[in-house]
Amino acid sequence: MYDLAAMGAWVEFAVRWLHVITAMAWIGSSFYFIALDLGLHRDRNLATGADGEEWQVHGGGFYHIQKYLVAPDQMPADLVWFKWESYTTWLSGFALLALVYYLGAEFYLIDPAVMELSAWQAIAISIASLVFGWLVYNGLCNLFVNANQTALMVALYVVLVAMAIFYTSVFSGRAALLHLGAFTATVMSANVFMIIIPNQKIVVADLIAGRTPDPKYGKIAKQRSTHNNYLTLPVIFMMLSNHYPLSFGTEYTWLIACLVFLMGVTIRHFFNSMHSRNGTPWWTWAATAILFILVMALSTAPMWRDAPEEASGPALRFAQADGFEDVQDIVMGRCSMCHAEEPNWDGLLWAPKGIRLDTEAHIATNARAIYMHAGLSRAMPPANLSWMEEEERAAIRDWYAAATGG
Numbered sequence: 001m002y003d004l005a006a007m008g009a010w011v012e013f014a015v016r017w018l019h020v021i022t023a024m025a026w027i028g029s030s031f032y033f034i035a036l037d038l039g040l041h042r043d044r045n046l047a048t049g050a051d052g053e054e055w056q057v058h059g060g061g062f063y064h065i066q067k068y069l070v071a072p073d074q075m076p077a078d079l080v081w082f083k084w085e086s087y088t089t090w091l092s093g094f095a096l097l098a099l100v101y102y103l104g105a106e107f108y109l110i111d112p113a114v115m116e117l118s119a120w121q122a123i124a125i126s127i128a129s130l131v132f133g134w135l136v137y138n139g140l141c142n143l144f145v146n147a148n149q150t151a152l153m154v155a156l157y158v159v160l161v162a163m164a165i166f167y168t169s170v171f172s173g174r175a176a177l178l179h180l181g182a183f184t185a186t187v188m189s190a191n192v193f194m195i196i197i198p199n200q201k202i203v204v205a206d207l208i209a210g211r212t213p214d215p216k217y218g219k220i221a222k223q224r225s226t227h228n229n230y231l232t233l234p235v236i237f238m239m240l241s242n243h244y245p246l247s248f249g250t251e252y253t254w255l256i257a258c259l260v261f262l263m264g265v266t267i268r269h270f271f272n273s274m275h276s277r278n279g280t281p282w283w284t285w286a287a288t289a290i291l292f293i294l295v296m297a298l299s300t301a302p303m304w305r306d307a308p309e310e311a312s313g314p315a316l317r318f319a320q321a322d323g324f325e326d327v328q329d330i331v332m333g334r335c336s337m338c339h340a341e342e343p344n345w346d347g348l349l350w351a352p353k354g355i356r357l358d359t360e361a362h363i364a365t366n367a368r369a370i371y372m373h374a375g376l377s378r379a380m381p382p383a384n385l386s387w388m389e390e391e392e393r394a395a396i397r398d399w400y401a402a403a404t405g406g
Helices: 004-039 084-102 105-109 119-143 149-170 173-209 215-241 253-275 283-299 313-320 324-334 360-365 367-376 390-404
Strands: 052-058 061-067
Touching: 004 061, 004 084, 004 215, 004 253, 084 105, 084 119, 084 173, 105 119, 105 173, 119 149, 119 173, 119 215, 149 173, 149 215, 149 253, 173 215, 173 253, 215 253, 253 283, 313 324, 313 360, 313 390, 324 360, 324 367, 324 390, 360 367, 367 390
Parallel strands: none
Antiparallel strands: 052 061
């Protein structure tokens, strides 16, 4: 019989593969149409009555593209809709969230050091937060639809900051950033499903009925599409963050997320300005570099302080669990030559990913990571360079089980 764990891993791999592919398709088409819309030549009197046009060359052929401000006079016989890229990206992303974070809530979603939650409570908070995000975002957009759009962007940023603080106060650092990405991606996909496509269908229905479409529907859809454009880069960062503990393994995770959203704005502002022929604001790259340097500094900030000698708070139960002294000896002997304030492994200037395992407090605080990477799997030490024995890995598993009641 095929191993169920292996089957589950391959299912996760397949869903992740689908998610990446559809996300590439959605992001690619989104970037293309935003650049196309900004770059249209609107200073020409077109016989067709179109709002603007552009000539492009690709794949050995030339393309003549025209955009109608509201709609053409008659309904085209063949109309291509761009929606399934968005829908499939969200559906596969939610499936991946369930496979990894809901089914593995104990390992990836819940951190007792942050908040004591049962699996069902954490999952309920996760789902409710995604629904809440859309309701708040949509409410703000409806409120500011005829107001200054910069004010709307500031209000939306305040919501994102609040959600970053909320997620890091409830979930593990890894899950917090991932959920902030899912929160934002839900808003983006809901924009397509709830606003952009329905508005376009209203315009199509008016054309078929011989009525003149109301331009407000195009205006609203354009607003939401612009928001999606500015949110795309931060979402990608959040989705990749779970592979890089430096991004989520710090008390400043919420602040790192807030700075990343600002980087999304500065980068997209450069390209949007360039595509619309409003100049090339090179200062945005300097601003982005400064923001990224701040992110790097915040990710390693815990290493600047003296490490506590004794565990306290939630980590105390790991330090007091049966077998901790044996595990402490194992970790100090097999791991701390790299994971220390001053690593003595050739070529290392600081602890990999900022994780130190050179004190009782650090070992107890990183209990889950030690269990996952050295007890449950052979991911650490890398290539088993420090020769950790199977008996030692078993000791780590027994210690973790004793501390968690597993």
